[in-house]
Amino acid sequence: MTGTVPERQIRLTDYETTGEDWSSDLALIEDAAxxxxxxxxxxxxxxxxxxxxxxxxxxxxAADYAANExxxxxxxxxxPDYGWLSEESQDDLRRLDTERAFVVDPIDGTRGFLGGQTNWVVSVAVVSRKRPVAGVLVAPALGDVYTAMDGGPAMLNGAAIQASENRGGADGExxxxxxPASxxxxxxxxxxxxxxRAAYIPSLAYRLALVAEGRLDGTLVKPNSHDWDLAAADIILARAGAALVDDAGRALSYNRSGVRHGTLFAGNRALVDTLLRQFGPSGQS
Incomplete structure (x- = not known):
């Protein structure tokens, strides 16, 4: 289980930039978020x-629905020519015929929100050709705003952020x-x-933002997360020098007919390769 598994390593070509200027879209989604x-x-x-x-x-x-509206x-x-995919809207499959789409979660971390916790976020991404190209996470109760776009830095409140460089190597760090324990x-x-193991964070998007910020070395995500949980955080991670991949080391695709994902790994790219090599099948220890 601990041998080298090249086919599960991250494919860096999945993170190449498009060369387009997404600044107007980023400004739009930040204002909206x-x-x-x-x-x-x-x-x-x-x-x-x-x-x-x-x-x-x-x-x-009612807060989720109001924010969604x-x-x-x-x-x-x-x-109006962009597709629309939101956790709180009926899925309009016309989005599949659009080159670009908004992928949003009006409140990621609703359980925490309802329980009085402050680490919930509004998550908004622009997806182009199945990959996020601009993303914003707004945490109103914390006063924090994470932003990133293809070709630019990941930012927290206007200052650049970078993922942890902890590689999880054999030096015992x-x-x-x-x-989760499972x-x-x-x-x-x-x-x-x-x-x-860090304390549980109800908002998956915020947890991924903490990885991008370097406050967590990494995280694993249980199966059945959705596009709207991930897309904005994905581009923020990528521009902070980290990666979000499936258990074969592949970058995620968005705005497809199926919006659920399997087990996922996030962290700097060297660390994620280490996690993939050390991770075994269910029932094996």
């Missing part, structure tokens, strides 16, 4: 009405990862000794 964040924040701590979806497994609140009104008015148990026992 800030406005939607203000809408969501007005509901924060106010006991908004809650409904349950996915068989009672996932909460959605704000985003859709701003973005689709500005770019400790790694701080955020991951995935931690799939690492080789000797490698597992070097892992320090």
């Amino acid at each position: 800030r406005e939607a964040g203000a809408v969501a924040l007005s509901h924060f701590g106010q006991d908004p009405e809650v409904w349950w979806k996915n068989g009672g497994q996932s909460p959605v609140s 704000c985003l859709e009104a701003i973005l689709m008015k500005a770019r 400790q790694l701080e990862l955020c991951l 995935l931690a148990d799939r690492f080789h026992p000797r490698f597992r000794e070097r892992l320090r």
Whole structure:
């Protein structure tokens, strides 16, 4: 399980830039995400009405719907030729015929939001040809804004950020990862000794932002995350010198008919290669 597995290494060509200028799209989605964040924040701590979806497994609140309406009104008015994919909108498959699409989660981390935690975000991305090219994460309760676009730096509140350079090599350096026990148990026992598990973060997008910022070395994501959980954070990670890949080391594709993803790995590219080599199949330790 710990041998070299070249076919699972990250393909760096997946992260080449498009050469296009995405600054106007980035400015648009940042403005929209800030406005939607203000809408969501007005509901924060106010006991908004809650409904349950996915068989009672996932909460959605009046704040989610209000933020979603704000985003859709701003973005689709500005770019009516773009597709639209949102967690809180009925899926319009006409998006599959568009070269570019908005991929949004009006509140990523709704459970935390409803529980009074502050680390929830509004997540907005522009996807072009199946890859994110601009992304924004606004954390209104924290006052933080993460941004990135293809060809530019990843930024937090206007200052460039960079992922941790911790490689997880054989020198015994400790790694701080955020991951569930079910995935931690799939690492080789000797490698597992070097892992320090960070506290659970309800918002997947915010967790990935912490990897981009270098506050976490990396994270693993359980199967069944969705495009809207990932797309904005993906481009922020990429521009911070990190990667988000599947268990074969491939970059993710977005705005396809299927929007769910399998087990995912995030961290700087050398670390992710290490994680892929040390990760075993379910039931093997």
